[in-house]
Amino acid sequence: xxPDSKPATGVDSADPRSARHPRxxxxxxxxxxxxxxxxxxxxxxxxxxxxxxxAQAQIGKRMLYQYFGNKGQLxxxxxxxxxxxxxxxxxxxxxQNLPPRDALVALVTFVWRYYIAHxxxxxxxxxxxxxxxxxxxxxxxxxxGSVKSQFLTEQVLARGVADGTFRPDIDPVQLCLTKNAxxxxxxxxxxxxxxxYGRKLMTREAxxxxxxxxxxxxxxxxxxx
Amino acid sequence: xxPDSKPATGVDSADPRSARHPRxxxxxxxxxxxxxxxxxxxxxxxxxxxxxxxAQAQIGKRMLYQYFGNKGQLxxxxxxxxxxxxxxxxxxxxxQNLPPRDALVALVTFVWRYYIAHxxxxxxxxxxxxxxxxxxxxxxxxxxGSVKSQFLTEQVLARGVADGTFRPDIDPVQLCLTKNAxxxxxxxxxxxxxxxYGRKLMTREAxxxxxxxxxxxxxxxxxxx
DNA sequence: GGTATAAGTAACTGATTGGTCACATGACTG
DNA sequence: CAGTCATGTGACCAATCAGTTACTTATACC
Numbered sequence: 001x002x003p004d005s006k007p008a009t010g011v012d013s014a015d016p017r018s019a020r021h022p023r024x025x026x027x028x029x030x031x032x033x034x035x036x037x038x039x040x041x042x043x044x045x046x047x048x049x050x051x052x053x054x055a056q057a058q059i060g061k062r063m064l065y066q067y068f069g070n071k072g073q074l075x076x077x078x079x080x081x082x083x084x085x086x087x088x089x090x091x092x093x094x095x096q097n098l099p100p101r102d103a104l105v106a107l108v109t110f111v112w113r114y115y116i117a118h119x120x121x122x123x124x125x126x127x128x129x130x131x132x133x134x135x136x137x138x139x140x141x142x143x144x145g146s147v148k149s150q151f152l153t154e155q156v157l158a159r160g161v162a163d164g165t166f167r168p169d170i171d172p173v174q175l176c177l178t179k180n181a182x183x184x185x186x187x188x189x190x191x192x193x194x195x196x197y198g199r200k201l202m203t204r205e206a207x208x209x210x211x212x213x214x215x216x217x218x219x220x221x222x223x224x225x
Numbered sequence: 226x227x228p229d230s231k232p233a234t235g236v237d238s239a240d241p242r243s244a245r246h247p248r249x250x251x252x253x254x255x256x257x258x259x260x261x262x263x264x265x266x267x268x269x270x271x272x273x274x275x276x277x278x279x280a281q282a283q284i285g286k287r288m289l290y291q292y293f294g295n296k297g298q299l300x301x302x303x304x305x306x307x308x309x310x311x312x313x314x315x316x317x318x319x320x321q322n323l324p325p326r327d328a329l330v331a332l333v334t335f336v337w338r339y340y341i342a343h344x345x346x347x348x349x350x351x352x353x354x355x356x357x358x359x360x361x362x363x364x365x366x367x368x369x370g371s372v373k374s375q376f377l378t379e380q381v382l383a384r385g386v387a388d389g390t391f392r393p394d395i396d397p398v399q400l401c402l403t404k405n406a407x408x409x410x411x412x413x414x415x416x417x418x419x420x421x422y423g424r425k426l427m428t429r430e431a432x433x434x435x436x437x438x439x440x441x442x443x444x445x446x447x448x449x450x
Numbered sequence: 451g452g453t454a455t456a457a458g459t460a461a462c463t464g465a466t467t468g469g470t471c472a473c474a475t476g477a478c479t480g
Numbered sequence: 481c482a483g484t485c486a487t488g489t490g491a492c493c494a495a496t497c498a499g500t501t502a503c504t505t506a507t508a509c510c
Contacts, residue, residue, distance in 0.1 A: 174435065453509090459502105474488080
């Protein structure tokens with residue numbers, strides 16, 4: 001056991017004071033990034049503190065600036081990470097083997113559960129929009145990755161139209177936006193909403209009820225009469 | 226004409242240097258509040274600068290603190306203002322004279338147009354949620370006002386159920402949340418979304434198309450088969 | 451018209467914060 | 481095994497910012 005307060009995180013985590021300098025550049029980099037995701041998502045860009053990120057990553061501020069340049073570029077790296085993460089998860093859904101209706105339900109369910117499991121994504125998406133999508137725009141990775149993200153919904157919708165389960169006149173972009181919206185808004189604004197509607201919104205039952213309602217909503221939109 | 230750079234804004238706007246101090250307490254207060262709404266909505270709570278608010282209100286920082294106490298209380302006043310504003314506008318809709326279906330369409334249309342006309346509302350709602358609805362909770366005005374806000378949708382829904390146009394099993398809270406969500410998300414996150422979907426989302430045509438889609442969505446949810 | 455007081459200003463302060471510097475150390479290379 | 485450079489540390493700096501103080505001026509009241 002470590003003699004003092006050091007909680008011994010990670011694999012070997014040599015105490016930086018006694019057995020100095022573990023020397024793990026890429027691990028340090030990813031620790032900084034993880035800490036930055038947490039800090040930025042909790043406090044927003046302006047509210048986030050670089051020192052706090054460095055402390056959370058158990059690293060000197062110096063290295064943070066060495067790896068990421070400045071606060072803004074670090075934020076950009078954070079945005080890139082969370083977007084590529086969700087796109088990767090989305091891509092591994094393997095919807096082709098499901099009938100269109102089930103595939104669409106799976107897509108809604110995925111977004112819902114992902115937003116719940118990764119509240120930092122919605123928070124950061126939100127913050128990035130407050131900043132006018134500045135970092136999104138200037139990121140090559142994101143510009144390229146975004147192309148194939150919408151492709152998923154488009155494919156499912158097209159298959160459903162082809163076999164007659166879905167209406168032929170649905171704009172996939174509108175559908176996708178609505179799918180994200182009904183998940184995002186509920187989770188993002190539950191704090192005020194729970195007061196406005198006088199109801200607990202984040203209990204397990206409430207979350208399941210909302211998922212069911214959202215699935216119903218999406219199906220109501222696309223299902224042929 | 227004023228001899229120097231002072232642009233002489235407002236009704237009499239005596240130059241503070243020569244014909245000093247117009248002495249308008251309540252007007253000063255409302256000017257501070259307006260400036261605060263703009264500043265907080267554009268930059269968030271942490272990003273907003275008290276000095277900037279004071280400058281924008283053309284007033285010394287001193288008065289700002291005299292009237293509102295501190296930055297946090299000023300933010301609370303801002304939240305109270307924008308919420309009471311939207312509730313007031315909503316209440317003046319006079320939906321009772323419309324058949325349920327039209328009333329619901331009017332409700333969706335109202336939210337859509339209000340969010341477009343008052344982007345500061347969505348931004349501030351968002352910010353308040355990032356802060357855990359702290360100010361909302363501690364505001365008597367808001368706790369009381371929120372009660373009758375949901376009443377509107379409930380009434381319309383109940384009337385529609387009574388006359389058979391609407392399904393009887395719709396949860397008004399879920400419906401209300403969805404109605405707000407599909408308007409809010411589109412307008413709030415258009416910056417990133419326009420890149421993800423490679424489409425202009427804020428043109429006049431795009432906005433009208435979205436409103437039409439949103440109305441369709443809400444009707445698809447509630448309309449009896 | 452004179453005086454008390456609210457409305458207003460400008461300069462200041464203590465604390466915070468993004469960013470940098472001088473310097474230490476350990477791993478890899480020849 | 482010696483030199484070198486990436487990895488890392490803690491102290492430091494200049495700027496910013498929320499909040500305050502000392503002081504000035506217009507209005508209201510008598």
